Amino acid sequence: MFLKRQMPAIIAIGVGLFILFGHFINNPNVQGFVNNDATQWFDIIASFAIFLGALNMLKLQVLKVVKKQRNWQYSILAIFGFAFAIFAGFFFRGANYITLTDIHPQNVNKLVEYISTVQEVDDPVLMVKGIQGSLASYEIPKIFISRSSAEAFSVTISGIAKDVTLGVKPWGAHVQIKGSLFSWMFFKIFTPLSSTMFALLAFFVASASYRAFRIRNFEATLLLVAGIILMIGRVPVGELVPWWLVSTLMVFGIGALIAPLIPDKKLLFGIIIGGIVLTSGLGILLDWNLAVNMPAILSLPNISEWIFDYPTAAGSRAIMIGIALGIIATSFRIILGIERPF
Amino acid sequence: MNNKLLVISGIASFIIFIYWATFGSWFITGNAPTFVGVIIVSATIFYYIDGAKSGKEIYLRPIPGLKAIEEAVGRATEMGKSVLFVPGISDMDQVDTVAGINILSHVAEITAKYETDLNVPTCRAIVMESAREACRESYLRAGRPDLYYDDMVHYISDDQFAYAAGVNGIMIREKPAACFYQGKFYAESLLLAETGNSIGAIQIAGTGSASQIPFFVTACDYTLIGEEFFAASAYLSNKPELIGSIKGQDIVKFMVMILMVSVFALDSLRQLGILNFDILVLLGLN
Numbered sequence: 001m002f003l004k005r006q007m008p009a010i011i012a013i014g015v016g017l018f019i020l021f022g023h024f025i026n027n028p029n030v031q032g033f034v035n036n037d038a039t040q041w042f043d044i045i046a047s048f049a050i051f052l053g054a055l056n057m058l059k060l061q062v063l064k065v066v067k068k069q070r071n072w073q074y075s076i077l078a079i080f081g082f083a084f085a086i087f088a089g090f091f092f093r094g095a096n097y098i099t100l101t102d103i104h105p106q107n108v109n110k111l112v113e114y115i116s117t118v119q120e121v122d123d124p125v126l127m128v129k130g131i132q133g134s135l136a137s138y139e140i141p142k143i144f145i146s147r148s149s150a151e152a153f154s155v156t157i158s159g160i161a162k163d164v165t166l167g168v169k170p171w172g173a174h175v176q177i178k179g180s181l182f183s184w185m186f187f188k189i190f191t192p193l194s195s196t197m198f199a200l201l202a203f204f205v206a207s208a209s210y211r212a213f214r215i216r217n218f219e220a221t222l223l224l225v226a227g228i229i230l231m232i233g234r235v236p237v238g239e240l241v242p243w244w245l246v247s248t249l250m251v252f253g254i255g256a257l258i259a260p261l262i263p264d265k266k267l268l269f270g271i272i273i274g275g276i277v278l279t280s281g282l283g284i285l286l287d288w289n290l291a292v293n294m295p296a297i298l299s300l301p302n303i304s305e306w307i308f309d310y311p312t313a314a315g316s317r318a319i320m321i322g323i324a325l326g327i328i329a330t331s332f333r334i335i336l337g338i339e340r341p342f
Numbered sequence: 343m344n345n346k347l348l349v350i351s352g353i354a355s356f357i358i359f360i361y362w363a364t365f366g367s368w369f370i371t372g373n374a375p376t377f378v379g380v381i382i383v384s385a386t387i388f389y390y391i392d393g394a395k396s397g398k399e400i401y402l403r404p405i406p407g408l409k410a411i412e413e414a415v416g417r418a419t420e421m422g423k424s425v426l427f428v429p430g431i432s433d434m435d436q437v438d439t440v441a442g443i444n445i446l447s448h449v450a451e452i453t454a455k456y457e458t459d460l461n462v463p464t465c466r467a468i469v470m471e472s473a474r475e476a477c478r479e480s481y482l483r484a485g486r487p488d489l490y491y492d493d494m495v496h497y498i499s500d501d502q503f504a505y506a507a508g509v510n511g512i513m514i515r516e517k518p519a520a521c522f523y524q525g526k527f528y529a530e531s532l533l534l535a536e537t538g539n540s541i542g543a544i545q546i547a548g549t550g551s552a553s554q555i556p557f558f559v560t561a562c563d564y565t566l567i568g569e570e571f572f573a574a575s576a577y578l579s580n581k582p583e584l585i586g587s588i589k590g591q592d593i594v595k596f597m598v599m600i601l602m603v604s605v606f607a608l609d610s611l612r613q614l615g616i617l618n619f620d621i622l623v624l625l626g627l628n
């Protein structure tokens with residue numbers, strides 16, 4: 001019971017206090033622990049814990065297939081993917097390469113031609129220069145997943161150089177070398193799938209924006225107006241919106257705000273038309289067509305910048321201060337052992 | 343003032359004294375304002391924890407998102423569907439995840455009482471283990487340890503989008519009636535929340551990631567914003583010592599407000615040449 005209950009609390013409180021006050025103690029060992037060792041310990045524990053997670057995932061998927069639970073077919077794909085990644089990472093390097101020694105200078109162009117049959121060559125001239133610079137020993141810039149394909153290619157180019165040798169990239173390095181089985185899996189399967197999920201975000205942003213911008217109340221209207229101003233103000237076309245359009249829209253906005261206070265619609269109409277005439281007349285009189293004369297408030301990029309720099313920044317900072325204080329209070333509760341999520 | 347508080351104040355004063363007395367040798371130069379800040383914040387929070395423990399009444403304003411937790415689980419029970427709890431994609435080194443696990447323990451207690459299925463897909467193995475421990479305790483507390491099984495908390499993937507795809511798949515296939523997103527989230531927040539919205543689930547989100555709050559506000563029924571998320575476990579537990587820390591946190595916020603206004607006023611007076619005192623230098627900001 002002590003190991004399960006008190007011990008974790010003692011460790012959490014002790015390490016928590018030590019790291020908190022360690023930030024202020026002028027000692028290289030303490031600083032080393034706070035800045036490096038503590039985080040490395042966490043990384044080590046997390047690395048071991050990954051086995052727990054992987055085994056749990058595998059167990060659940062296997063059980064699903066064995067018991068033929070609902071949608072068990074998807075689990076076959078998950079198990080296959082897991083097994084394939086383990087195979088490519090731990091059991092099969094799939095990173096064979098060919099090295100040529102003592103290449104005859106007259107065979108360089110021929111070699112480039114051969115290479116272009118198995119690997120896309122962007123700049124043949126550059127490749128020729130590269131080979132000419134290392135005629136004594138040159139590694140072909142192509143990784144062969146299977147040894148048999150590497151052997152077949154080495155037979156093809158056997159007359160090019162005095163000696164053709166086959167090699168395999170070392171364990172560990174094979175997962176990062178472009179062209180290996182693992183990198184093929186990563187770049188041809190995993191990356192496109194991740195990108196697909198990320199790309200879905202564009203559609204979800206559209207549907208979420210639609211819902212947020214639906215005019216239901218004053219706040220939603222404010223959000224819609226601010227959103228439109230920000231969207232237009234942040235693109236080049238926003239600079240082309242003329243002052244009279246912005247001033248007219250502003251008059252309409254003010255009209256919408258004061259509308260509930262003026263029951264007489266004719267009077268309201270008169271105020272709005274008067275406002276438009278007044279602003280337009282002022283603009284013509286003061287020559288607002290010239291950028292230097294135009295008030296900054298009538299430029300959409302300026303308005304969007306103001307919205308971003310002041311109301312948005314103020315709101316987000318208020319939330320950030322709240323979050324920071326929340327983090328401090330939660331950390332304090334954990335360090336003192338008042339709250340124990342472990 | 344009680345004796346305990348006097349002792350704490352004494353210790354704090356002693357630490358501050360040592361700090362100033364040995365400045366530059368034992369302590370890191372330049373960290374003085376932060377250190378004093380830590381001491382003041384800690385002492386304030388501790389004071390209110392102590393006050394709450396001694397029976398002082400503390401009012402907490404109602405938070406709709408927290409009140410809706412029981413309602414969401416109840417809805418899932420009535421519909422005969424499961425409850426999905428997503429604890430974010432970060433590890434236990436993030437306070438957000440810790441706060442998420444704390445909320446999970448309350449949700450698990452309600453699902454245990456209502457005999458509703460709970461599904462907790464995790465992105466990190468350590469979070470999986472912590473979440474299991476929290477759920478096990480909650481089912482035990484609710485008097486239903488028989489309903490708990492380890493696999494209600496399961497691991498999907500460490501990768502952000504693989505995890506999002508996995509959770510979205512669970513949502514589409516199992517159609518949970520209530521979805522909780524409580525933890526640290528990044529770009530996957532909207533993927534999850536919009537999918538949850540499309541299946542008609544009641545959704546309650548909470549995160550400390552300021553950039554993801556707008557997405558949750560848009561797509562979820564209730565969102566715990568900022569400090570509400572970190573106060574959630576204290577609010578739900580109703581334990582005096584935890585509620586006291588919330589009060590302390592609010593007092594610190596009030597102190598921060600006063601400090602901000604004071605700094606603004608004093609610095610304005612200095613810039614106008616009325617005052618010959620630089621508050622920014624004192625706070626280590628200049």
